Amino acid sequence: MKECRHVAIIMDGNGRWAKAKGMPRTAGHKVGADNVRTIAIAANELGVKYLTLYAFSTENWKRSNDEVNYLMKLPAYLFKMYMKEFLERGFRIRLIGDLSALPEATRKVLLDAADESKDNTGLSLIIAINYGSRDEIRRAVKSIAEKVKAGELEPEEIEEETISDALDTRDFPDVDLLIRTSGEQRISNYLLWQIAYAELEFVPESWPEFTPEVLARCIEEYTHRDRRFGGVTNE
Ligand code: IPE
Ligand code: IPE
Ligand code: MG
Numbered sequence: 001m002k003e004c005r006h007v008a009i010i011m012d013g014n015g016r017w018a019k020a021k022g023m024p025r026t027a028g029h030k031v032g033a034d035n036v037r038t039i040a041i042a043a044n045e046l047g048v049k050y051l052t053l054y055a056f057s058t059e060n061w062k063r064s065n066d067e068v069n070y071l072m073k074l075p076a077y078l079f080k081m082y083m084k085e086f087l088e089r090g091f092r093i094r095l096i097g098d099l100s101a102l103p104e105a106t107r108k109v110l111l112d113a114a115d116e117s118k119d120n121t122g123l124s125l126i127i128a129i130n131y132g133s134r135d136e137i138r139r140a141v142k143s144i145a146e147k148v149k150a151g152e153l154e155p156e157e158i159e160e161e162t163i164s165d166a167l168d169t170r171d172f173p174d175v176d177l178l179i180r181t182s183g184e185q186r187i188s189n190y191l192l193w194q195i196a197y198a199e200l201e202f203v204p205e206s207w208p209e210f211t212p213e214v215l216a217r218c219i220e221e222y223t224h225r226d227r228r229f230g231g232v233t234n235e
Contacts, residue, residue, distance in 0.1 A: 003047075004047070005173055005176055006052070006174065006175050006176050007050070007051050007175070007176065007177045007215075007218075008051075008179070008190070008194075009179045009210075010180040010181065010188060010190055011055070012188075013183075013184075013207050013208070014031070014206065014208060015028050016182065017208045017209065026066070028208055029067075032207045032208055033077055034081075036053060037078075037082045038211075038212065040125050041212075048123065048219075050173065051124070053127055054128045054188075055129045056128075057189055058098070059188075072103050073106070075110050075127070079093075079109060079113045086117065091117060092121070094114060094126045094172075095111075095114055096129075096131050096136070096169055097136075098135060098136075099129070106129075110129065128190070133192040136167055136169075139166075169193075172194075174197065176198060178200050179201045179203060180200075181206055182203075183202065183204045197229050199225045201218050
């Protein structure tokens with residue numbers, strides 16, 4: 001069966017889900033955080049090795065202060081509730097995005113979780129926070145330019161790998177399957193380099209409604225796709 005090692009999810013629709021139930025948007029984010037646990041466990045059981053979750057984009061700062069503050073406190077909630085279980089299951093917490101711009105307390109909670117789980121070899125649960133693909137590429141280009149300037153690298157030596165290795169995702173394989181919940185069909189600045197040959201699936205369920213069964217269906221659908229990578233199918 002075709003392996004689905006790396007699944008990336010755009011966890012969308014929390015706010016609309018809550019509003020439709022007469023609750024504030026933040027109530028949707030809380031249920032969404034609880035669902036991170038459920039879906040990480042399910043992904044692990046389905047054989048996924050890397051699960052990258054879009055938690056906060058570089059554009060999400062445009063939201064109200066109240067909503068941003070709430071979202072910045074969610075990692076503390078998530079790890080307080082579920083870190084023990086994540087550790088028991090062998091999960092390793094990893095981070096992508098520009099952590100330097102996060103509130104100090106949020107950054108500490110995230111770095112502590114990554115540090116505490118660093119020797120685990122099970123599922124890599126990768127949290128994309130203050131993540132924007134263009135910003136990630138900008139930071140990568142800057143680091144490569146600095147190496148050139150320092151005389152450590154010649155422009156002719158820049159390969160695709162030089163770029164991959166300068167991205168936040170340098171330790172992870174490319175994305176196999178990208179899922180977006182809540183029916184929107186766009187990428188919203190997520191993993192542009194890493195999804196070059198990913199299969200894309202857009203599901204109508206909002207993130208709080210996204211169940212292990214829906215995930216299993218997405219992975220099942222993925223196994224029927226014909227990934228040609230620019231070549232031709234071998235029959
Ligand atoms: C996804 O849900 C979570 C974040 C972007 C932080 P939204 O908050 O975008 O919910 P909708 O899309 O407005 O319903
Ligand atoms: C993408 O969702 C970001 C996250 C899920 C964290 P958004 O809700 O911010 O994206 P747009 O604004 O609909 O494109
Ligand atoms: Mg949204």
